[in-house]
Amino acid sequence: MRSMLSRTAILSLLLVPAFAIANEGDAATATTATTTAPAxxxxxxxxxxxxxxxxxxxFRESKFVGAAIGFKVREGENELGKLRSGKYFVANVEPGKHEYNVHGETKDVLTMEVEAGETxxxxxxxxxxxxxxxxxxxPSDEATFVSMSGKLKLAK
Incomplete structure (x- = not known):
């Protein structure tokens, strides 16, 4: 019985370094995958x-809460598009100052100064x-949009 316990203990001591070496290889692979993922x-x-x-x-993140509620984005009286949960749309506008607003229970206005050729x-x-x-x-950025883009669909 004692020799069987000794063998088990020795075998365990030999296997632990083997698992550590295998995990280091997995970590190196994961690091490589992480560095290549952004591209x-x-x-x-x-x-x-x-x-x-x-x-x-x-764009608007895809969420269950508030999914039934959509709101229209306007510039003045001109409707640019409707944002629902998980949707996006693109507006091409003249360079300069613009005020975009949304109405619901309250009104929100976003003022932007935009330049030609920029997104x-x-x-x-x-x-x-x-x-x-x-x-x-x-205001947001491209990285945020890209991180959500897997769940976003073009608004119609």
Whole structure:
């Protein structure tokens, strides 16, 4: 019985370094995959902005909470598109100052100064309201859009 315990102990001591070596190899592979992943997740949904116009990408994260509520993004009285959960749309606009607004239980206005040939990102979100959600527009970036792009669909 004692010799069997000795053999088990020795075998365990020999296997632990083997597992450690195998895990180091897995960690090296994971590190390589992590460093190559950003190149694979490039922005494939949005084309380059036209040279004479600015391009603004309005998007909203896909969430279950508030999924039934959509809101229209407007510039003045002109409706640019409707943001629902998990949707995005692109607006090509003239360079200069613009004010975008959304209405719900409250009104939110986002003022932007845009330049020709540039792409800008705006995140739409829905806050808590008394009767319905409170829409909000906030500046964002390409990295945030790309991180959500797997679940986003073009709004119609």
């Amino acid at each position: 694979a997740t490039a922005n494939t949904l949005i084309q380059a902005a036209p040279a004479d116009k600015a391009q603004i990408v309005f 800008y990102y705006v995140l739409g979100s829905l806050g808590m309201g008394i009767v319905a959600g409170r829409p909000n527009l906030s």
